[in-house]
Amino acid sequence: MIKKIYFQSIFFSFLFFKEAFAAESGGMPQLNPEFWISQIFWLILTFGTMYVVLSKFILPKISNNLESRKSQILENIEAAEKQREDSEAKLKEYDEVILKSKSEAKTMFNQTREKALKDIMAKKEVLDQQIDDEINKAEKEIEVLRVSAPDKINKIAIETSSELLEKLIGSGVNSSSISAIVDDLSKRNGDKYYGN
């Protein structure tokens, strides 16, 4: 009974709707059942086709693309991180190498400087030695000359005075007595001539 009233009311309300709109301008086209079956058929056909194509071919591809891109990006980030670490390690290595080579250069420089100094010192010593030797030699020669000089002077003095005496007196004088006198004189005046 209730069911009957329900369906009847739906039916009548539908009629009323049709009537109300029809009176004005042909009613709501949506409530005209002429093309309902056609619309249902085409809806099922188009939506079904679209669903099948999307779910079987297109959506898996899109999700695949997204997944692969995600993993690729993650991989790239990992690789970048790795390379950054590598480069940091290399930078450290480079710094170490630079420091090492700097200290090496320093020691090398010091060594060469020391060596050069030593060479210079050695050469200087040799030269000093030579100079000293030559000075000594010259001093010795001077000494010899100085020692021999009074004797020569004495000899010259003896010879000159003996010749002088011979010319003056006319006869030879004993040369030993003359030399004794000259020695005596030269010893006495030696200080005056040589200043020692």
Added chain:
Amino acid sequence: MAANPMSQFDVYRIGPEIKVGAFDISFTNASLFMIISTVSILLVFNFGSKRNSVLPNKMQLLAELSYTFVAKMISDTAGSKAKPYFAFIFSLFMFVLFCNMFGMIPYAFTVTSHIIVTFILASFIFIGVTIIGFIKHGFGYLKLFVPGGVPAVLLPLIVVIEIISYLSRPISLSVRLFANMMAGHTMMKVFGGFVISLGLVGGWLPLSFSVALIGLEILVAFLQAYVFAILTCIYLNDALNLHH
């Protein structure tokens, strides 16, 4: 085009009448716009999924953003159990969205402004969700009608209300979309008629209204597609994760 604001919803035959038995399945302007919508969806997503470059081009970005948008919507409302139904909800959202949007083109036909189309979609969802619920939970699915924490005295009333609200789901779902689309398009047509009838002098006000309405209707077109999809997700959530 007639001045009648309802004539834009007229369905008419394109080409010959096709009859299968007693049923008239002729190709109409509604069928044409269904085909246009589905073909453009397939084209967009086909081109959007063809190339996989690390820097996506526009089509790829469009396809992938839609994909992640719908996927996020589903996982937010129905959880991870709803994953097998992703393709269906995605197709549903895209179909409703494209039909709504193609309806916004002047002189185009809005497929979703017809109650029969939205009702078929909604009842398919309703029947499918009910079947899924009974498969997953058996007769335990009937517990959906018995909310927890309700005093025993109120229980008969609550159960009746719950059953009515459950059964009215396909109606509310279909009428919401249909009424929104029809009301919006009728209103645009009415304001468009005002522009013509008021002419060069007074027509500017309804014209500016029309411009604003088009913006609003584009928003509504998107929003109704979104609401349609998200309600489907919520119904699916009820069937998959019995909360009550």
